[in-house]
Amino acid sequence: MMRNSLASTLLRLVRERAQGASLKTLRKEGVEKVTVLDAAKLQELVEQAVQQTLLKRGIELGDGERDAFLAEAAEKVKDLMHERDSYKERTQSLTEEKHNLAERLAQEEQTQESLKHEIEHRDQTLQAERQSHTESLQKERQVFEAKISEVTEALDHERIKLASQIDVLKRDLESTRDELVSQRASQADRQEREIELEQQVELLAKSNAENAAATAQSASSPLAEATDSTPVADEEADYLSDPATDLPQRLREAILELIQARADRQDTQLSEEFLGDMNSLADGIVNISVGILNDLRRHALSQARSAQKKRIENLERRLDKLKGNLVTAEGLLEAAQSQPLDDSGVPSMYRSAQGLKGDEQGYESKKKLLEEVFNQNVLLRGLIQEGGASDT
Amino acid sequence: MTPETMSESSIPEENRTPRNNSPEPAPKTQASGSSGGSPEQQPRFATTGGVTPSKPGQKADDPSTESESGVLYLGIDLGTSRTAIAGSNGGRSSVPSVVGYPKDVVAKKLLGRDILFGDDAFKKRLSLDFYRPLEHGVIKYSDGDDKASEKAENNRRAAADLVQEAIRMANPRSDELIYAVIGCPAQASLTNQKALIDAAKAVVDSVMICSEPFAVAYGLNRLDDVLVIDIGAGTTDLCRMKGTLPDAEDQLTLNLGGDSIDNLLTELIKKKCPGSQFTINMVKEIKERHSFVNQSQDPIKVELPVEGKPTLFEITDEVREACRSIIPPIVDAIRKLISTFDPEFQTVLKNNVLLGGGGSQIKGLATALQNEMIEKLGEGTVVAVEEPVYAGANGALQVAHDMPPSYWEKMK
Known part of the structure; x- marks a missing residue:
């Protein structure tokens, strides 16, 4: 009874945990031989194992005890099988996990490979781009250097131009200053002269007025009235005070000479009264003439003074402008001079002039040839300076 | 015999050195060959065209005498097609002469x-x-009836501006003395030379003129019994050197070169590619890219528009024929110069032919000329210079360097 129970338990446990596989499947997997163990044999083996174990330990059991022990062993086997099952499940799960990890690893490797390719591709692209950029940068640099060279050259030209402009401006300024100084000096002279003239005119006007009053008292002729009615301004006596010209006196003398000459031609004896009238007439004519002349002179002087004033104003404006230009130009020159001179040229390997060396192979013949070349060039320069008469 | 190539200088093509304003003496040089002195005594910049730096005890680059300003030597080769310049500051440039x-x-x-x-x-x-101010090696309209005309004046002005641009390309410092030698075509007139001197004097302190073939030979240190052939765009100049400055009888100028090849190639392409549209400049580009004279050559295929549609044409034979067209006249000219040379030295001269100029870049030309010489003259050795574009400028630079300082002072 107990034995049957143990056998059935073992069979059930084995069946539950056994994995079924058809012969075809096994063949496909390369399995040609399969070891078969039937349930009875398994039971017998278990019983033998238990019996031997007990005998080794010196335990002799009765039937009842043995059955109980077998039942206990069966339970133990059952537990062990369960434990094994759990281990198997764990193993399976670990295997699955291992497979999953392997798959993930493969995927990661694939990803890594593709990334590596992509990196290489990008690296190549970047290198090509870098090369092209480097080339373009080099070109740009060359262009930039050329521009710098041009700018430097232009700056040099500008500097020279500015310096020459400044020189011209300075010269211009100096000449303008000189001109202005001379103009001012002449203006001052003229003003002094005018003041002197005005003073002399005042004196003469006073003297004329006194004379006119005396004449009016002595003779009340129409000419005297005419003389009185003529306004004699202070300035009218300008010419009278001029010792170089003395125009009024000369005019008066001329009139009187004219009257005397006419009287002489007509053999007429002029009376004192008539001569007094003629003197009055001459004074009147002289006063009127001097008045007209002084008006004209005053007008001309005023115009000249106005023109001179305008010219001085223009000169001063020009001077201010030139001063401004000079300040600007000096600022530009200072700025240009403060900039470092960028000489982008490549220096020569030689610091001084060379010439054929004494230990040169074929020194003598080369020296002679170079002398010939030099002489030909001297001859050529001579011909060029003469105008290239032969031109051959 | 395969022609050799002669190295003018082992300096790389672009050997401009970075700006260095520091007054430190004794920098290293990249110069090779004949440069002397230990690195401590060598100048700070690489030389071009075989200009050799000073040796210890000599006045050049002595740190104790180093001053703020230096002396810049320039060699200028004014060519019909390209103008080249080499300077003692390591600068070397060329520009099309337009x-x-x-x-x-x-x-x-x-x-x-x-x-x-x-x-x-x-x-x-x-x-x-x-x-394009230069034609047949000289300034256009500078001789003959047109020399006083406006177009002659314009071309002179253009040539002068070109010289000034070449000097500017050398990137000189403003505080240095500049001594320049201009390689001038052998047949240049006084008017031409005056124009060049006037142009250069505006920007340099002292200037001299020397014949181009002489400059090439001097730069290569081949001054005795050598025949220099300079194949330019407008002309091909031949000059035999015999240890003295060449006379008129030592020189021959042929009115053929790159331009004549272009013209012939134009005609040949017109025949080969009917309906195709192209300009002389396109032909020039084709020539510069594919020119050759030997037999074995990969097919040359070019795309030319026909009624607006790009069409592919194979023009290998045409390019070869055009490029070979200059060989017979050049060999005839060689024969003339050799036959009038001292008989004792004719063999030496035949075996010392230097090939330079832009035209010498035609593939296989040196060999072809040599074969033609062997056929017509019994023997010959043609050596192509390594840097044909700069051979003249390098030579002029060497002349400038070797010219005694007192001569420069007198030419100021």
């Missing part, structure tokens, strides 16, 4: 410059008064 001035105010504003040179001028030539 000059353009804006046609009007609009063009000037658009271009942003008063004058354009080289490729820039070529690209913008429709907006420019365009000049």
Whole structure:
């Protein structure tokens, strides 16, 4: 009874945990031989194992005890099988996990490979781009250097131009200053002269007025009235005070000479009264003439003074402008001079002039040839300076 | 016999050195060959064209005597096609010999410059008064009835501007003395030489003129019994050197070169590619890319428009024929120069032929010339210079360097 129970338990446990596989499947997997163990044999083996174990330990059991022990062993086997099952499940799960990890690893490797390719591709692209950029940068640099060279050259030209402009401006300024100084000096002279003239005119006007009053008292002729009615301004006596010209006196003398000459031609004896009238007439004519002349002179002087004033104003404006230009130009020159001179040229390997060396192979013949070349060039320069008469 | 190539200098093509304003003496040089002295005594910049730096005890580059300013030597080769310049500051440049001035105010504003040179001028030539001031090795219209004309004056001005541009390309420092030698075609007239001197004097302290073939031979240190062939765009100059300056009888100028090849190639392409549209400049580009004279050559295929549609043409034979067209006349000229030379030295001369100029870059030309010489003259050795574009400028630079300082002072 107990034995049957143990056998059935073992069979059930084995069946539950056994994995079924058809012969075809096994063949496909390369399995040609399969070891078969039937349930009875398994039971017998278990019983033998238990019996031997007990005998080794010196335990002799009765039937009842043995059955109980077998039942206990069966339970133990059952537990062990369960434990094994759990281990198997764990193993399976670990295997699955291992497979999953392997798959993930493969995927990661694939990803890594593709990334590596992509990196290489990008690296190549970047290198090509870098090369092209480097080339373009080099070109740009060359262009930039050329521009710098041009700018430097232009700056040099500008500097020279500015310096020459400044020189011209300075010269211009100096000449303008000189001109202005001379103009001012002449203006001052003229003003002094005018003041002197005005003073002399005042004196003469006073003297004329006194004379006119005396004449009016002595003779009340129409000419005297005419003389009185003529306004004699202070300035009218300008010419009278001029010792170089003395125009009024000369005019008066001329009139009187004219009257005397006419009287002489007509053999007429002029009376004192008539001569007094003629003197009055001459004074009147002289006063009127001097008045007209002084008006004209005053007008001309005023115009000249106005023109001179305008010219001085223009000169001063020009001077201010030139001063401004000079300040600007000096600022530009200072700025240009403060900039470092960028000489982008490549220096020569030689610091001084060379010439054929004494230990040169074929020194003598080369020296002679170079002398010939030099002489030909001297001859050529001579011909060029003469105008290239032969031109051959 | 396969012709050798002769190294003018082992300096790389672009050997401009970075700016170095530091007064430190004794920098290293990249110069090789005949440069002397220990690195401590050598100059700070690489030499070009075989200019050798000073040796210890000599006055050059002595730190104790180093001053603020230096002496810059320039060698200039004014060619019909290209103008090349080499300087003792390591600078070396070349520019196509073309000059353009804006046609009007609009063009000037658009271009942003008063004058354009080289490729820039070529690209913008429709907006420019365009000049190629040199023809057959000399300034256009500078001789004959036209020499006083406006076009002659314009070309002289363009040549002068070109010289100034070449000097500017050498990137000189403003505080240095500049001594320049200009390689001038052997047949240049006084007017030509005056124009060049006037142009250079505006920017250099002292200038001298020397014949181009002489400059090439001097630069290569081949001054005795050597025949120099300079194949340029407009002319091919042949000059035999016998240890003295060449006389008129030592020189021959052929009116053939790159331009004549272009013209012939144009005609041949017209025949081979009917209906195709192209310009002489396109032909020049084809020639510069594919020129050759030997038999074995990969097919040359070019794309030319036919009624607006790009069409592929194979022009191998045409290019070969055009390039070979210069060989017979050159060998005839060689024969003339050799046959009038001292008989004792004719063999030496035949075996010392130097091939230079832009035209010498035609593939296989040295070999072809040599074979033609062997066939017609019994023997011959043709050596192509390694840097044909700069051979003249390097030689002129060497002349400038070796010229005694007192001579420069007298030419100021």
